[in-house]
Amino acid sequence: MERTLVTDTVEKVRKKVRLEGWADTIRDHGKITFIDLRDRSGVIQCVGESLQHVSPESAIEIEGTVTKRPEKLVNAKIKTGSVEVQIVKLRIISPAAEMPFDMGTEDLNLELPTLLDYRSLTLRHIKQQAIFKVQAVLVDAFRQAMIKKDFVEFQAPSIISSVPEGGAEVFKVKYFEQEAYLSQSPQLYKSLLVGVFERVFSVNQIFRAEPSVTTRHLTEITSLDAEFGFLDSWKDVLEMEEYTIRYMFSEIAKKCSDELSLLGATLPKLSGKIPVLKLREAQEIIYKRTGKDVRKEKDLSPEDEREICKWSLEEKESELIFISHFPTNSKPFYVHPDPADPTYAFSVDLLGRGVEWSSGGQRLNNYQDILKNVEKWGLKEKDVELYLQSFRYGVPPLGGFALGAERMTMYILGLKNVREASLFPRDMERIDTRLSPVKEKSSK
């Protein structure tokens, strides 16, 4: 008999079906046993008499007949809540060992370390699955938004030969007899490819040797990168980013309504265009609202980010806000200064729900300007050789932005720790399993 997916049973009342999946929860009422069967499509209640023992999370096959539930026993919370399956035959495909904790609860009430120690098991909980189904839609929606706008996908390399922007938080790789590094960003590659394809995007792992364990940092991140040329203005970058974000939100709304409601999450509120403030304007507002004078700081502190997001929601009914015009000398060598006041740059952060979601902006495209900055920033020409090569041959005004898939997932779903938004989070204490504690250096 052909396998039927769980959610298709509602169309097969009074029919015989064969189901495959996992024994999600098992309720034993003496002779009668209820098994909630979970497959990739959903969960369904199955009921049978005098069944063989099944342990939770075993992979099983059930043959039986779909019946309508009595009106008062309908479970409106799940898609298959109007039916159940009368078990005729039960087969254990692959038995599960005894659970180290109860997986059958509405929430997995585990501390983060335990959640990660048992990652291949805890991910099976439908709320854990929901996080990564949203993430998959988010990532694909980014790509489809880009493709609709003629962006060409490229595969950004991970192994790089030099670290032009400083090597403090970079991982070293032993590359045969030489030293190489893991890329912290595809920035230089995506910019130089504007000279080739005009518009490019990539979805790639990037690496940061974050020496501390925080709720927002991972050593390996999935970066969603976009870059494009022939800008008429730096504001073209904002428009492209806003279009992309809105497209991603609309796809999540369309394809993940079940997951959002399961997780009690709502997409950020937007009304009209996403507001844009210059850094100094934002700081002025913060000063007026709180009395805290941050008007000379080169960046917003976490507290400032929360305050300006509060303002945005209260005054502009928007949970997202762009902040532009950071001091030029606080940014990388490729940043494009605003000709109206070159001490500030066409750099743009996107903030949402009190935190930074993305950064981007317009980049320098004039070869001589770039060359001057390479020197001014204290870099070596040979470390940015391929980049310089591109701009030597006519690259138009360009810009772009980068979004972190895990952080976006975290902020959209209201998760407390970015590790919850990474299937296999890496930090200085963990690569899947906990790393053995580093031996203390002998004290002097």
Add this chain to the structure above:
Amino acid sequence: MERTLVTDTVEKVRKKVRLEGWADTIRDHGKITFIDLRDRSGVIQCVGESLQHVSPESAIEIEGTVTKRPEKLVNAKIKTGSVEVQIVKLRIISPAAEMPFDMGTEDLNLELPTLLDYRSLTLRHIKQQAIFKVQAVLVDAFRQAMIKKDFVEFQAPSIISSVPEGGAEVFKVKYFEQEAYLSQSPQLYKSLLVGVFERVFSVNQIFRAEPSVTTRHLTEITSLDAEFGFLDSWKDVLEMEEYTIRYMFSEIAKKCSDELSLLGATLPKLSGKIPVLKLREAQEIIYKRTGKDVRKEKDLSPEDEREICKWSLEEKESELIFISHFPTNSKPFYVHPDPADPTYAFSVDLLGRGVEWSSGGQRLNNYQDILKNVEKWGLKEKDVELYLQSFRYGVPPLGGFALGAERMTMYILGLKNVREASLFPRDMERIDTRLSPVKEKSSK
């Protein structure tokens, strides 16, 4: 004035347009100058009198009027061949330095090292661009094929803590105070995720410390990985792979006809189902056809691969062929032996055009069987801890396959070297720029 894309000019005869792009080729006929302008959509001939000097590959803006070309001057080879633009205004957006070689030829007649030394420039040639436009469609088609079959995308990690399958060709990473490695394959992650999502896929960079420079090997590869559970038979893997490949081919045929014809490439011929031979059957055929007795070899040599592909095309009219049932002890610990003869395994290679395209097969899913093999293969349990954890809790029969994006691009387009199918190829001699030669160790 709004920018018009080059290919949209054919709809704007007698209209004024503003174009942006690169000066692809420039032909100076005294007072009259012809400029072929290239943008992301195509190329168009523009013509003007007494123009300022423009160097090839400069980014330029042209304002002018679209006119129909006289019948005898129509260029049927390009989409805009029926029109040209009479230049009214020419502006240099970003000038290009003098070319190190002629970019305006039909083919870029460069040796591979030069092609790569000037990567950010040579990629601009439309034949180079075409390679990576096909690759982008290929990669996206893989993902869309998977999504249509309910596969969930996941982000496979690159940094791993141990190398269960041996460390000969693995890159080491200095991970804070410890040692970590770059992943050679997402195999263990995709298999353990079958316990979570049933069906998963990933598109990720994988890393091989190939100690030699060949035409088929890179140190960094884009791997297209699929894995799924609840197999009824190992042949389900073949069916899923064939479906996926056919979908990828059909998308390339639909979206890349211009690129294929520009590159003189044709998609592999398929008729009926892709043929399947067991390794021993293939070797018997090779013996009968050539007299060469390879019937006890554990794998096909490159020569054997060419011969069996020839047979497949001649006898089955198929440029692709599956080879199954390799010796179990020549495969990794997770391979599923055929119960009918456990010395051979449910492992499957896909060959095409004389070379290997992919490998895959059914994996062991019974926890005890896996545990036995971990010991038999001489691995440490703690090196596959997360993997074992998953299979301890009920994983159904599963299998999958992996395709290399660069190799597929290479074989579909008939390229001679896999480096031509990688935007930024890495090997032991090059990471973008050539690596400085390693100093010879002092001779004893």
